[in-house]
Amino acid sequence: MSNIGKQPIQIEAGVTVLKDGKNVTVNGTKGTLSWSVPMGIDIEIVDDKVIVKKEHEARYLEKFYGLTRSLIANMVTGVSKGFDRRLELSGVGYRARVDGRDLVLNLGFSHPVKVSAPENIAFKVEENIITISGIDKQIVGDIASKIRKVRPPDPYKAKGIKYEGEKVRRKAGKTAKAA
Secondary structure, rough: HHHHHHEEEEEOOEEEEEEEEEEEEEEEEEEEEEEEEEOEEEEEEEEEEEEEEEEEOHHHHHHHHHHHHHHHHHHHHHHHHOOOEEEEEEEOOEEEEEEEEEEEEEEOOOOOEEOOOOOOOOEEEEEEEEEEEOOHHHHHHHHHHHHHHHHHOOOOHHHHHHHEOOOOOOOOOOOOOOO
């Protein structure tokens, strides 16, 4: 039994949750998100809470029960507060800058790498910290992952792009042989 799915979702002030058949739409100060609820799962809006229910007891519905609750909770949080991921640049000459809606990265390649921002995503660069912010948690995480894949941190000098607070496992370099 999913313990996450049992918990009700508190609707914050300024957020409205609308149910239209199997579609859920969440409106807030930062924007609007919508999602289609899987078959066998139903949601109920009571006062200022959203309750996720299974239409019938079946083992295959367990995975969708907790997933639905988590996604709707992330939608409510996203349209009210938003999500952000922070990436750290480390390396001599590694730079990032925002050019309109694009992020331009100079990472030691022969050319700058340009990353375009999708809808509802914003980039911000302060010194060696890149901040990706938006209302959809999945898209923010995907963009952060794509930026990190351009130059992941190497295990010898830890140069590259890493998540803020990520520990890079270091390797020892070559050692000289004793005569």
